Amino acid sequence: MPLMTRCLAELIGTFWLVLGGCGSAVLAAGFPYSAVVEKDPNFFGLGFLGVALAFGLTVLTMAFAIGHISGCHLNPAVSFGLWAGKRFRSSELLPYIIAQVIGAVIAGGLVYLIASGRGGGFVLGGSNPLATNGFGAHSPGGYGLVAALITEVVMTFMFLLVILGATDKRAPQGLAPVAIGLCLTLIHLISIPVTNTSVNPARSTGVALFAGVELISQLWLFWLAPIVGAIAAGYVYLNVFEVASSEPESAE
Numbered sequence: 001m002p003l004m005t006r007c008l009a010e011l012i013g014t015f016w017l018v019l020g021g022c023g024s025a026v027l028a029a030g031f032p033y034s035a036v037v038e039k040d041p042n043f044f045g046l047g048f049l050g051v052a053l054a055f056g057l058t059v060l061t062m063a064f065a066i067g068h069i070s071g072c073h074l075n076p077a078v079s080f081g082l083w084a085g086k087r088f089r090s091s092e093l094l095p096y097i098i099a100q101v102i103g104a105v106i107a108g109g110l111v112y113l114i115a116s117g118r119g120g121g122f123v124l125g126g127s128n129p130l131a132t133n134g135f136g137a138h139s140p141g142g143y144g145l146v147a148a149l150i151t152e153v154v155m156t157f158m159f160l161l162v163i164l165g166a167t168d169k170r171a172p173q174g175l176a177p178v179a180i181g182l183c184l185t186l187i188h189l190i191s192i193p194v195t196n197t198s199v200n201p202a203r204s205t206g207v208a209l210f211a212g213v214e215l216i217s218q219l220w221l222f223w224l225a226p227i228v229g230a231i232a233a234g235y236v237y238l239n240v241f242e243v244a245s246s247e248p249e250s251a252e
Helices: 003-027 047-070 076-084 090-116 145-166 176-195 201-208 219-246
Strands: none
Touching: 003 047, 003 090, 003 201, 047 176, 076 090, 076 145, 076 201, 076 219, 090 201, 145 176, 145 219, 201 219
């Protein structure tokens, strides 16, 4: 498959991830639009569980749609993790990452445009406008820099271990999208209160660019931590689990 075709698939896939995940968080998580639900603004809203499922479903659906075309990375950290695990070429890292970021930015702009179309307009208020990621004052639960850093590194590490294991040739065939989608759902259930859950630099960038300078200034953490966690997972899987699997079993 030509690199350009695969990059286009990554762009569309990442667009869908940000539109589906961040779109659900911005447009439907609380749904406080009617006087009927003022006493309980989440009565008709998705809440944390709904947003977590939305992110998982975007990956699940795209894995079936474009997994056979591009591998369905949708995430610079995933590309780095697969590279560290020797499942992805160095020469294709930058094109994939550029495509992923472009797709995320287009989706972030579309979410902002849709949200702005509601009667009365859309005001960039609160600590996490447009479902942005953050720490300190921009953490949904008020968690600081160290907690956010640890969370993003560990969650991305586990995400890549699941991806590498589920796509291993020894794993049950055809179930990888389900395992990966459910893993991302679980990650969001754990870490939305801490950082609003990134584990994906493109996802963080796509919405932060429309949310103001203060959110953009925190983007460095949501590039650094996921990539560190992903590379660590790729290294561990390659040098522990794949090496162990290649060793012959001792005869008894």
